[in-house]
Amino acid sequence: MSGDMAVVIAANIRRLREAKGLTQASLAAALTDAGLPSVYPQTITKIETGARALGFTEGIAIACALGVAPETLAESEKRP
Numbered sequence: 001m002s003g004d005m006a007v008v009i010a011a012n013i014r015r016l017r018e019a020k021g022l023t024q025a026s027l028a029a030a031l032t033d034a035g036l037p038s039v040y041p042q043t044i045t046k047i048e049t050g051a052r053a054l055g056f057t058e059g060i061a062i063a064c065a066l067g068v069a070p071e072t073l074a075e076s077e078k079r080p
Helices: 003-019 024-033 041-049 056-066 070-074
Strands: none
Touching: 003 041, 003 056, 003 070, 024 041, 024 056, 056 070
């Protein structure tokens, strides 16, 4: 994944999480409840800051937890 795309995805995860009113801890718990092995709030922090790469399965699970289609995570901000 290109660096620019990773930045877009990380920013979208944070923006969508905050728009849903979820904390990093609650998103991590939702991912663990969905079957991902032990996701911690620190994992979400690292994903959102780009300090950790996002795996395919994690991306799908995060999109589901946020109630969006996976491709939404990769959408650039639309400009008028």
